[in-house]
Amino acid sequence: MGSVRLQRISPLLADWVANVGRLCLPEAIFELVDLRNWPLPMMDEPAIPAHAADYSTPHAQAWSQKIASADAFVFVTPQYNWGYPAALKNALDHLYHEWQHKPALIVSYGAHGGDKCAAQLRQVLTALSLHVTEQHVALTLSSEQILRNDGYIALPEAVQSQGAALQTGLMELRQLLR
Numbered sequence: 463m464g465s466v467r468l469q470r471i472s473p474l475l476a477d478w479v480a481n482v483g484r485l486c487l488p489e490a491i492f493e494l495v496d497l498r499n500w501p502l503p504m505m506d507e508p509a510i511p512a513h514a515a516d517y518s519t520p521h522a523q524a525w526s527q528k529i530a531s532a533d534a535f536v537f538v539t540p541q542y543n544w545g546y547p548a549a550l551k552n553a554l555d556h557l558y559h560e561w562q563h564k565p566a567l568i569v570s571y572g573a574h575g576g577d578k579c580a581a582q583l584r585q586v587l588t589a590l591s592l593h594v595t596e597q598h599v600a601l602t603l604s605s606e607q608i609l610r611n612d613g614y615i616a617l618p619e620a621v622q623s624q625g626a627a628l629q630t631g632l633m634e635l636r637q638l639l640r
């Protein structure tokens with residue numbers, strides 16, 4: 463989940479993604495990674511992650527183990543001012559080798575589906591040598607959903623209509639694993 467805001471819609475959308483994933487790929491284990499549970503101060507490691515053999519802080523070491531333990535990633539992220547959240551960039555930049563050569567699917571959301579943040583994220587993930595699926599899932603939220611994003615709204619219909627695109631993305635993700 464890319465959002466760490468106190469009142470955010472991301473858990474609702476990420477749950478939906480994980481549940482579709484569990485139906486679509488029953489042999490896989492889908493785990494939600496909430497960056498609020500992985501507090502990473504802004505770039506407090508002395509070494510450049512791409513050059514580092516190890517990390518000096520316990521939080522970077524724990525984050526490294528978490529990401530190293532996963533085979534693939536689905537990034538569920540909002541668009542903020544045409545980009546993706548700073549917390550997600552910080553979490554990506556803390557590591558390097560742990561991301562490499564693993565498949566990734568981008569699920570973006572916003573008033574227009576978050577295409578601009580998805581394009582930026584695709585570029586950064588490619589720099590980290592992640593294999594990003596061609597399929598991108600764009601979830602369009604209404605202004606009412608954006609204003610009332612306290613986690614208690616029902617799953618927007620516009621989101622559910624993207625189920626087929628999500629399934630296509632997940633199947634592509636699985637193919638990239640092989």
Ligand SMILES: Cc1cc2nc3c(=O)[nH]c(=O)nc-3n(C[C@H](O)[C@H](O)[C@H](O)COP(=O)(O)O)c2cc1C
Pocket residue numbers: 465466467469470471472473540541542543544545571572573574575576603607608611
């Ligand atoms: C700082 C900020 C900037 C935003 N910028 C955009 C934007 O550029 N485009 C857009 O469609 N929505 C934008 N929004 C609306 C978000 O897409 C919407 O609030 C969404 O619910 C945020 O996800 P979250 O609740 O999981 O944090 C912005 C919201 C915030 C908080």
